[in-house]
Amino acid sequence: MAKIIVVTSGKGGVGKTTSAAAIATGLALRGNKTVVIDFDVGLRNLDLIMGCERRVVYDLVNVIQGDAGLNQAMIRDKRVENLHILPASQTRDKDALTSEGVEKILDALTEDFDFIICDSPAGIERGAQLAMYFADEAVVVTNPEVSSVRDSDRILGLLSSKTRRAEQNRDPVKEHLLITRYNPSRVDGGDMLNLDDICEILAIDLIGLIPESEAVLRASNQGIPVTHDQKSDAGQAYTDTVSRLLGETVPLRFHEYQKKGLLSRVFGGGRR
Amino acid sequence: MSLKMDRASMAFTFKGGMLPMTVMELTSADPERIRDQLESKLNQSPAFFQHTPVVLSVERLDEPHLSLERICAVCRAHKLLPVAVRGGADPVKQSAWALGLGWFPPQEARPRALESVANERDAQSAAAEHEAASIGTTPTGRIYRGTVRSGQQVSAQEGDLVVIGSVNAGAEVLAAGNIHVYGALRGRALAGIHGDHDAAIFCRELHAELLSVAGSYKRLEDIDPRLLSRTVQVSLSEDQLAIVALT
Numbered sequence: 001m002a003k004i005i006v007v008t009s010g011k012g013g014v015g016k017t018t019s020a021a022a023i024a025t026g027l028a029l030r031g032n033k034t035v036v037i038d039f040d041v042g043l044r045n046l047d048l049i050m051g052c053e054r055r056v057v058y059d060l061v062n063v064i065q066g067d068a069g070l071n072q073a074m075i076r077d078k079r080v081e082n083l084h085i086l087p088a089s090q091t092r093d094k095d096a097l098t099s100e101g102v103e104k105i106l107d108a109l110t111e112d113f114d115f116i117i118c119d120s121p122a123g124i125e126r127g128a129q130l131a132m133y134f135a136d137e138a139v140v141v142t143n144p145e146v147s148s149v150r151d152s153d154r155i156l157g158l159l160s161s162k163t164r165r166a167e168q169n170r171d172p173v174k175e176h177l178l179i180t181r182y183n184p185s186r187v188d189g190g191d192m193l194n195l196d197d198i199c200e201i202l203a204i205d206l207i208g209l210i211p212e213s214e215a216v217l218r219a220s221n222q223g224i225p226v227t228h229d230q231k232s233d234a235g236q237a238y239t240d241t242v243s244r245l246l247g248e249t250v251p252l253r254f255h256e257y258q259k260k261g262l263l264s265r266v267f268g269g270g271r272r
Numbered sequence: 273m274s275l276k277m278d279r280a281s282m283a284f285t286f287k288g289g290m291l292p293m294t295v296m297e298l299t300s301a302d303p304e305r306i307r308d309q310l311e312s313k314l315n316q317s318p319a320f321f322q323h324t325p326v327v328l329s330v331e332r333l334d335e336p337h338l339s340l341e342r343i344c345a346v347c348r349a350h351k352l353l354p355v356a357v358r359g360g361a362d363p364v365k366q367s368a369w370a371l372g373l374g375w376f377p378p379q380e381a382r383p384r385a386l387e388s389v390a391n392e393r394d395a396q397s398a399a400a401e402h403e404a405a406s407i408g409t410t411p412t413g414r415i416y417r418g419t420v421r422s423g424q425q426v427s428a429q430e431g432d433l434v435v436i437g438s439v440n441a442g443a444e445v446l447a448a449g450n451i452h453v454y455g456a457l458r459g460r461a462l463a464g465i466h467g468d469h470d471a472a473i474f475c476r477e478l479h480a481e482l483l484s485v486a487g488s489y490k491r492l493e494d495i496d497p498r499l500l501s502r503t504v505q506v507s508l509s510e511d512q513l514a515i516v517a518l519t
């Protein structure tokens with residue numbers, strides 16, 4: 001039985017797809033058979049971030065409508081064994097998704113995989129609700145800014161009421177907070193919300209903190225999930241996040257501002 | 273300039289208002305039975321019957337034709353002023369209009385969770401409890417455990433609402449009685465929604481977007497910044513919301 005994890009946020013542009021790709025990659029690197037599904041029908045991005053956009057033939061909607069089989073639509077990742085991608089359709093809209101169709105796909109995948117990562121679209125409409133509906137766990141991606149925190153709060157409300165687990169009165173969806181684009185020096189300067197304030201407002205477990213990093217943008221544009229870049233702080237932070245998702249205790253890193261010494265400033269060393 | 277002139281020459285302006293109103297929920301259409309009950313009530317709390325406006329709710333009645341005229345006469349004889357009728361079929365609506373009363377559509381069914389203990393008792397004792405509520409005693413309330421999140425609304429149609437957790441920005445908590453928040457109050461809190469002027473709001477950490485007791489309200493902008501983040505009590509004093517720090 002696979003564990004279904006939705007990566008969601010409410011607000012757009014906070015790093016859902018980047019995080020879904022990085023977490024899926026991290027889980028697969030740890031030997032878990034993982035599939036990551038793009039639910040953002042009409043605005044698909046996951047294939048770009050995963051670097052497999054040239055190999056897309058069929059997509060999620062084709063499978064739902066019976067035009068293609070699951071195995072035809074799933075793309076095997078080139079870099080990591082055990083990792084598969086199910087891309088979204090770019091030519092359709094979110095109404096093409098049906099609850100029965102999504103359930104059928106998840107049921108078919110759950111036998112063969114350890115983890116199913118659902119990359120949710122932004123917003124709280126149909127696409128986002130279907131992405132979260134069948135989830136066992138949720139990773140709520142939040143930026144250290146007021147509007148992102150409020151939208152995450154809204155999503156947490158939906159997770160506790162509009163999911164299969166909630167409707168069937170089973171154990172609630174396990175909610176994890178993932179803070180991305182955290183910049184400790186701007187937090188200290190008062191430009192960004194600080195970690196403790198975000199945790200206090202959202203009142204859920206922190207699963208990871210990803211520092212603002214050039215490595216993320218570079219990884220997106222190259223189509224290589226940032227988890228592969230183990231020299232970068234963001235790559236390491238995602239690896240920590242994956243370990244915590246697997247139940248390990250890992251100390252929090254990158255949340256404090258480290259002043260650069262004279263030497264590292266001169267030689268341009270230190271974190272990338 | 274011309275705008276100002278216009279305003280000065282206007283005879284009236286329409287304004288939306290939420291006034292406290294007593295709803296008289298009829299469980300019998302018999303004017304004699306209503307008279308008997310009003311009589312005994314009048315002896316208990318004469319202060320209540322001072323040309324008090326009431327809305328007659330006939331939702332619980334199953335009769336298409338009511339002797340609305342006689343019921344109104346009984347009410348007026350006991351210094352209750354029926355101003356409108358709520359619910360009922362078309363003939364009821366027509367006769368309300370004929371009597372110069374307003375008509376409201378039936379109230380939508382309340383959410384299940386709020387129909388607490390009162391629902392299990394028989395209609396008569398429930399009605400008795402409803403009346404008790406209007407003269408000050410608080411019946412059942414509601415306890416909510418957890419964070420009330422943006423977009424969520426938690427309400428207690430009867431009694432107090434207790435939130436063991438925080439109320440986040442964009443969330444709304446409402447109660448007929450008091451509201452207690454054992455956490456930060458960042459959203460909206462409306463106490464005394466049926467017009468109870470003695471209702472109050474208590475919270476551990478004040479950041480509320482809006483505070484309201486029996487229709488009087490204050491926005492975050494109106495709140496003295498020195499009171500923010502503090503443990504406070506909010507209540508009505510001389511029709512003004514008073515916020516008092518408790519620590």
